[in-house]
Amino acid sequence: MLELVDISKRFKKTEAVKSLNMFIEQGEIIGLLGPNGAGKSTAISILSTLIEPTQGDVRFFKKSVIKKPSPLRKAIGVVPQEIALYPQLSAEENLLFFGRIYRLKGSELKKRVNEILEQIGLTEKRKALVESFSGGMKRRLNIGVAMLHRPQILIMDEPTVGIDPQSRSYILETVKRLNKENQMTVVYTSHYMEEVDYLCDRIYIMDQGNLIASGTKEEIKQILSSENTISIEADHWNNAFITHLKEHESINNVHVEEKEITLITPKEVNLFTEIISMTEEYDIALRSLHVKSPTLEDVFLHLTGRALRD
Amino acid sequence: MSGMQVLIQKEWLESMRNGKWIWLPIAFAILAMSQPLTMYYMPQLLEIAGGLPEGAVIDIPAPSGEEVLSGVLSQYTFLGTLLFVLAAMNVIVHERNNGSIIFISVRPVSALSYILSKWISLLVLYLISFMISFVIAWYYTNILFSMVSAAKLFGSIGIYSIWLCFLVALVLSVSTFLKSNSSIAGVSIGILAILALASELAPVYMKWSPTQLQSQAVQALQQTIISDLWLPITVTVLVTIFLLCLAIWRMKQWDYSGH
Numbered sequence: 060m061l062e063l064v065d066i067s068k069r070f071k072k073t074e075a076v077k078s079l080n081m082f083i084e085q086g087e088i089i090g091l092l093g094p095n096g097a098g099k100s101t102a103i104s105i106l107s108t109l110i111e112p113t114q115g116d117v118r119f120f121k122k123s124v125i126k127k128p129s130p131l132r133k134a135i136g137v138v139p140q141e142i143a144l145y146p147q148l149s150a151e152e153n154l155l156f157f158g159r160i161y162r163l164k165g166s167e168l169k170k171r172v173n174e175i176l177e178q179i180g181l182t183e184k185r186k187a188l189v190e191s192f193s194g195g196m197k198r199r200l201n202i203g204v205a206m207l208h209r210p211q212i213l214i215m216d217e218p219t220v221g222i223d224p225q226s227r228s229y230i231l232e233t234v235k236r237l238n239k240e241n242q243m244t245v246v247y248t249s250h251y252m253e254e255v256d257y258l259c260d261r262i263y264i265m266d267q268g269n270l271i272a273s274g275t276k277e278e279i280k281q282i283l284s285s286e287n288t289i290s291i292e293a294d295h296w297n298n299a300f301i302t303h304l305k306e307h308e309s310i311n312n313v314h315v316e317e318k319e320i321t322l323i324t325p326k327e328v329n330l331f332t333e334i335i336s337m338t339e340e341y342d343i344a345l346r347s348l349h350v351k352s353p354t355l356e357d358v359f360l361h362l363t364g365r366a367l368r369d
Numbered sequence: 370m371s372g373m374q375v376l377i378q379k380e381w382l383e384s385m386r387n388g389k390w391i392w393l394p395i396a397f398a399i400l401a402m403s404q405p406l407t408m409y410y411m412p413q414l415l416e417i418a419g420g421l422p423e424g425a426v427i428d429i430p431a432p433s434g435e436e437v438l439s440g441v442l443s444q445y446t447f448l449g450t451l452l453f454v455l456a457a458m459n460v461i462v463h464e465r466n467n468g469s470i471i472f473i474s475v476r477p478v479s480a481l482s483y484i485l486s487k488w489i490s491l492l493v494l495y496l497i498s499f500m501i502s503f504v505i506a507w508y509y510t511n512i513l514f515s516m517v518s519a520a521k522l523f524g525s526i527g528i529y530s531i532w533l534c535f536l537v538a539l540v541l542s543v544s545t546f547l548k549s550n551s552s553i554a555g556v557s558i559g560i561l562a563i564l565a566l567a568s569e570l571a572p573v574y575m576k577w578s579p580t581q582l583q584s585q586a587v588q589a590l591q592q593t594i595i596s597d598l599w600l601p602i603t604v605t606v607l608v609t610i611f612l613l614c615l616a617i618w619r620m621k622q623w624d625y626s627g628h
């Protein structure tokens with residue numbers, strides 16, 4: 060339905076997106092995963108015709124929309140990364156204003172605004188000024204605005220950044236429901252792999268402007284089918300232990316966090332006993348050690364050698 | 370153009386909420402009223418301030434009503450312009466910086482209706498603040514000094530209003546190029562200062578300049594026939610249209626990637 064064909068975008072020196080191919084079919088939830096600066100927002104802005112690519116084409120039902128964006132623009136709702144609302148107007152006034160911009164009128168407009176307020180769970184707060192809202196409420200209204208004109212495709216740029224867990228799961232549920240009940244197609248950008256894992260049918264993973272993996276969740280996790288992820292938990296580490304792990308010939312990847320170290324190792328070698336004796340040798344109070352099934356985070360770690368949220 | 374009414378409505382609703390529709394008219398009214406009042410009470414004020422030798426007679430000739438109102442106009446030129454620039458500097462930038470422009474620009478809103486709606490809503494705010502305060506000043510002047518005819522007053526208001534059209538277009542146009550409030554205010558005031566300075570230093574060469582309208586608004590209070598009026602009016606109208614076109618052109622160049 061909607062395609063990016065060999066898209067590149069250069070801003071003066073930075074190449075934000077490098078020959079990206081992407082397709083979106085009716086009714087899918089597509090995830091675009093990658094750390095900050097990966098080029099997600101740029102890719103999404105090109106997809107929604109807000110910026111022109113340096114190279115490549117954007118096609119909607121097989122027709123290029125770079126020069127003639129209006130059919131696509133009517134079909135999409137864009138939820139920008141920033142809160143794009145008027146803080147001095149109430150929730151309802153914001154919706155009414157954007158609804159009128161979208162050429163809705165009279166009783167139809169009122170009805171639609173009521174529906175949206177219901178969907179985003181802000182009916183009670185309709186008269187309150189947006190400046191008094193919590194981050195999560197603003198985010199929800201931001202999404203509501205993008206849905207006013209009943210878009211076929213909802214394009215969301217990191218809609219859960221910086222909000223409380225309740226609002227976050229509320230948003231995730233809403234997206235899921237919109238997709239199920241209204242057959243809305245969704246493009247969902249995030250640097251939280253759990254969200255993408257939970258919501259999306261197909262996933263594109265970007266890093267530094269490059270597409271590093273794409274496919275269904277299962278296909279992507281297959282990338283790690285020949286490897287195991289081992290997680291070691293302890294209260295603290297010492298450098299000698301970490302160095303030893305990093306220099307170990309059967310360990311492909313070592314990722315250190317405060318209380319957890321994640322290793323990626325080939326399936327055929329069993330390092331369990333070796334790691335346990337190493338923790339004794341380096342005097343580390345081991346709390347747990349287990350083999351995990353791979354997550355998208357591990358795939359990213361495997362492909363780039365870095366964690367998503369470094 | 371159908372979107373314009375919606376945009377203007379929203380501008381006004383916002384200006385009501387953030388108090389621009391209150392503080393700007395009040396500030397202008399205080400500015401305008403203070404001129405006739407201080408001029409009237411000047412002798413008493415000097416006396417209270419003291420420092421005059423015993424027996425000295427303060428002999429300030431009472432100014433005419435026209436002179437007092439001319440003083441009011443020059444207050445607008447300095448403080449009034451400054452207040453307006455402060456009120457207007459963020460009207461475009463805040464929408465670009467908070468991203469709401471993205472919602473607007475993916476919809477069928479043309480740059481033309483966007484810029485015109487900003488211009489009209491600011492101009493109406495400015496004109497109303499200016500006119501109400503000027504009429505108040507006129508009222509006090511008539512009571513405290515000599516009578517100034519309504520015809521002269523409205524002639525002066527008319528000429529000054531054309532200048533304001535230019536001023537609003539200038540600030541808007543500058544706002545489409547810059548992204549911080551302070552640089553917008555700085556550049557706008559800088560351009561106005563250069564124009565004013567040029568008129569001061571080389572009046573012969575600046576007969577066409579929009580700033581000319583300010584002194585002609587003063588002339589209009591004092592005499593019925595004003596010299597060389599049509600040249601600056603024509604130029605000002607053309608420059609205003611040019612500035613609005615420039616703003617529209619510039620808006621089409623914006624990129625919306627959020628950087």
Ligand SMILES: Nc1ncnc2c1ncn2[C@@H]1O[C@H](COP(=O)(O)OP(=O)(O)O)[C@@H](O)[C@H]1O
Nearest residue numbers: 070073075094095096097098099100101626628
């Ligand atoms: N308008 C712009 N001008 C210059 N550089 C930009 C612009 N937009 C994005 N970039 C750069 O392109 C890269 C990708 O940015 P972005 O698409 O915002 O990534 P993400 O959304 O994944 O965090 C970054 O290095 C960013 O600094």
Ligand SMILES: [Mg+2]
Nearest residue numbers: 099100140217
């Ligand atoms: Mg981004």
